[in-house]
């Protein structure tokens with residue numbers, strides 16, 4: 001196996017870091033690798049805020065994000081940046097709609113993530129581990145204020161980085177049997193889907209207590225109404241463990257909150273000049 005495959009097949013998210021700084025040359029080198037990544041039209045609508053000051057990384061924790069963020073020697077905040085390109089285009093009197101175009105957003109978002117992933121892999125090659133922090137989505141405006149991000153510079157994801165304290169625990173993933181479709185999409189049976197997810201997650205572990213039942217029922221009622229609630233109540237009365245999808249969507253990424261969240265996020269994008277996000281342009285059907 002070559003070294004690149006070795007890194008990719010053995011990667012894992014790291015959430016516990018040694019109290020050890022990362023050498024500046026090494027940081028520069030893995031960031032450089034990220035900047036070589038593919039980019040739509042090679043426009044690179046990306047800015048990275050490099051955070052090494054503990055006061056700044058602790059700020060995320062003070063906002064309610066996970067505690068280990070402040071223990072990491074390096075946090076890279078990946079931002080979609082229309083501000084820089086807009087200034088450049090305007091200076092040359094070029095017509096500019098990147099910020100107003102959902103098409104541009106679609107590609108630019110991919111740009112940011114592709115660069116981030118190159119950095120994760122390049123950092124791994126130096127023994128530096130990391131974890132993506134996506135919950136920054138709940139504090140876009142606050143992050144913009146804190147890190148002086150102008151309108152049109154939108155934080156997408158934080159990459160918390162450092163030398164791992166513990167050995168990497170490689171997470172199970174779906175197999176290519178279910179993910180890869182030869183030539184065209186193949187609708188799988190629910191039995192096969194269940195089997196493959198079971199291989200990935202194993203037997204559900206969490207006991208389905210009355211408290212959890214009440215929590216789940218409340219979410220179901222809000223999302224799908226009273227008829228579905230009755231069905232789910234009956235279903236839960238026969239279960240003793242919380243199924244994996246129920247844990248994900250009923251308790252963790254709570255479905256009622258995740259759906260409600262749309263308006264706030266769209267407004268934030270709209271406030272950043274991304275006018276396609278404006279709700280009045282898309283009346284509810």
Ligand SMILES: Cc1cc2nc3c(=O)[nH]c(=O)nc-3n(C[C@H](O)[C@H](O)[C@H](O)COP(=O)(O)O)c2cc1C
Nearest residue numbers: 011012013015066131132133134135157169170171
């Ligand atoms: C877009 C994205 C957002 C994520 N956000 C978080 C997060 O906010 N907190 C966290 O602890 N892990 C986060 N993760 C890490 C995932 O939990 C992790 O990748 C997943 O559990 C699989 O584990 P592995 O990375 O070790 O394979 C995120 C990962 C991705 C790709």
